[in-house]
Amino acid sequence: MSRTVRRPAPVVTVDGPSGVGKGTLARLLAQRLGFHLLDSGALYRLVGFCARRAGVAFDDPAALAGIARELDVEFVAGDSDPPLRARVAGTDVSDDIRTEAAGRDASLVAAVPAVREALLARQRDFRVPPGLVADGRDMGTVVFPDAEVKLFLTASAEERAHRRYKQLIAKGIDATLTRLSAEIAERDRRDSERAVAPLRPAEDAVVVDTSSLSIDDVLARALQVAAARGVCPRP
Numbered sequence: 171m172s173r174t175v176r177r178p179a180p181v182v183t184v185d186g187p188s189g190v191g192k193g194t195l196a197r198l199l200a201q202r203l204g205f206h207l208l209d210s211g212a213l214y215r216l217v218g219f220c221a222r223r224a225g226v227a228f229d230d231p232a233a234l235a236g237i238a239r240e241l242d243v244e245f246v247a248g249d250s251d252p253p254l255r256a257r258v259a260g261t262d263v264s265d266d267i268r269t270e271a272a273g274r275d276a277s278l279v280a281a282v283p284a285v286r287e288a289l290l291a292r293q294r295d296f297r298v299p300p301g302l303v304a305d306g307r308d309m310g311t312v313v314f315p316d317a318e319v320k321l322f323l324t325a326s327a328e329e330r331a332h333r334r335y336k337q338l339i340a341k342g343i344d345a346t347l348t349r350l351s352a353e354i355a356e357r358d359r360r361d362s363e364r365a366v367a368p369l370r371p372a373e374d375a376v377v378v379d380t381s382s383l384s385i386d387d388v389l390a391r392a393l394q395v396a397a398a399r400g401v402c403p404r405p
């Protein structure tokens with residue numbers, strides 16, 4: 171009796187530090203390839219948000235992991251930014267989890283090994299046909315180590331602070347460049363130095379420095395890398 175071994179759906183991973191443009195690239199790539207999208211940072215943001223709302227201490231790993239396991243979240247496609255709206259128990263919290271404070275909380279809960287463990291299977295469940303573009307910090311190293319295409323974006327901390335500043339001002343949100351630079355540096359440090367799943371490129375990742383590239387350039391480069399590995403846009 172012959173058994174068919176079914177290959178899992180293809181995955182493109184997009185990792186890199188805060189504010190490097192992973193989200194924008196992942197959204198455009200998913201559109202071009204006709205793939206699903208996983209914004210793994212949103213999961214960490216949601217855990218931080220729900221923990222704060224429930225009054226759970228950030229130094230209580232068991233309680234934080236419980237929140238991660240029981241997260242009643244649903245991602246709904248929309249045409250706004252972010253492209254996937256997050257609903258917790260039916261309420262849209264997408265804007266609440268996008269603040270700088272929510273980013274800081276996310277970075278704190280993301281350093282807790284039990285939280286990462288609790289989110290692992292949930293992230294892998296996104297890998298369904300026709301394929302997935304997954305954006306985060308450890309997509310290529312831990313969550314999808316067998317991904318067909320691995321991209322790692324970089325840009326200087328100054329450039330990333332500048333981009334974030336422009337985004338916030340465009341949205342009418344008050345911000346200062348000095349404070350954003352300090353926050354980005356602090357998050358970089360925490361995300362890179364943590365003991366579990368620290369931010370680093372997978373050995374087989376293609377590193378793209380986006381400092382002086384437009385988003386169109388980055389997308390073109392990403393599609394080139396994907397095509398070389400047999401992952402091509404929808405006809």
Ligand code: DC
Binds near residue numbers: 188308
């Ligand atoms: O990508 P983001 O800014 O939404 O991520 C928020 C935080 O979550 C970030 O500081 C690091 C953490 N994170 C992580 O540790 N692993 C991931 N795969 C995604 C995000």
